[in-house]
Amino acid sequence: MVEEICHICNDRATGKHYGAISCDGCKGFFRRSIRKKRSYACRFEHTCAVDKNHRNSCRACRLRKCLMAGMKSNAIQNERDAIGKRKKPSPSVDTGGGPEINGLGEETVIELLLQSERLCQQLRSSVIKSTEQVTYDAGKTRSAFAERFRPEERRASIDDIGKSIRQQLLLLVEWAKSLPQFLGLSVMDQAVLLKANATQIIVLGVAYRSVSMELLQDAICLANDALISREHAALVGDINCVVRRILDELVVPIRRLSIEPADYVALKAIVFFNPVSNDVTDYEKVDGARLECLAALEKRCARLEECGALRCRLGRLLLLLPPLQAIAQQLIEDVQLAAVFGVANVDALMQELILQDASANNVITTLSTTANNPQPIKTENLP
Secondary structure (H helix, E strand, O other): OOOOOOHHHHHHHEEEEEEEEEOHHHHHHHHHHHOOOOOOOOOOOOOOOOOOOOOOOOOHHHHHHHHHHHOHHHHHHHHHHHHHHOOOOOOOOOOOOOOOOOOOHHHHHHHHHHHHHHHHHHHHHHHOOOOOOOOOOOOOOHHHHHOOHHHHHHHHHHHHHHHHHHHHHHHHHHHHHOOOHOOOOOOHHHHHHHHHHHHHHHHHHHHHOOOOOOOOOOEEOOOOOOEEHHHHHHOOOOOOHHHHHHHHHHHHHHHHHHOOHHHHHHHHHHHOOOOOOOOOOOOOOHHHHHHHHHHHHHHHHHHHHOOOOOOOHHHHHHHHHHHHHHHHHHHHHHHHHHHHOOOOOOOOHHHHHHHOOOOOOOHHHHHOOOOOOOOOOOOOOOO
């Protein structure tokens, strides 16, 4: 009989615990982390080795690997109920077999999303073939843009717009592949989500990045730091309406809400894990991932309101989604026109992830060829 190996640290496994084949050490670590609602931080941007000899070195990376291996927090709550009061659990709302949205705690869910965002930003040098340095980081102060801004040097061209879209698409793929919920989906569903939501993620990123423009608040900031002011937009292709709507319908309310990195990464994940995207086959998993992020954002907003933040913070954040979707659709139409009339270079990646007439099957190649493809981890269900 072949000896089973722990899917987290590669030590000898003692069985299936909380949804994953694991050893007693990782089983106990996961149980303690969830019961006490621990929030760990990695000092090395989530690149630590987790094996038999180093599993105690970084608790953040170990917990993340537990989740990626398939451990589920609701299994711990069920265990506590069975051992404690010995009574039938009360009926609960069925989330379709997706992640337990209450067990991990707001801090853990948000921290995992922040780690993915920081990791994505660190991949810029290897993913983007460009000489420009991007200072944006979801975990750092965004005033760096204002300090570097010089209007005569940063004005965007048509080429800048095309490069920026391509850069954001490449980074979107890497960001998605760092999420445990995404890795647990079929390749076809992964491709469907990328194609259905790529443009919205691009627009949201531009809007959030543009909030930092303290010296020139009436401009959007692209991924390559090039700027497009409201006045300049009319001179750079047919994007005047898109720029105006991003500024008026997204940047202004985002600035008013004082959205922080934690809000941004949660909202980004909510937009991405849209279960009603065309051709999604595993509705339950995608919906579960979205509910997990929504529940974390809801708890965070409630806590901030208790500390004096604007009332109905969650509702105000979600009200950003309709204009975001409308602006993204308008951007798609602009890219299609640019492709038809040859105004700008629309490469294969942009065609696959943005243009509506491209098939999701084409995106599968992108998933397998982009840089830093993570090692596949066998999971039965995502946490």
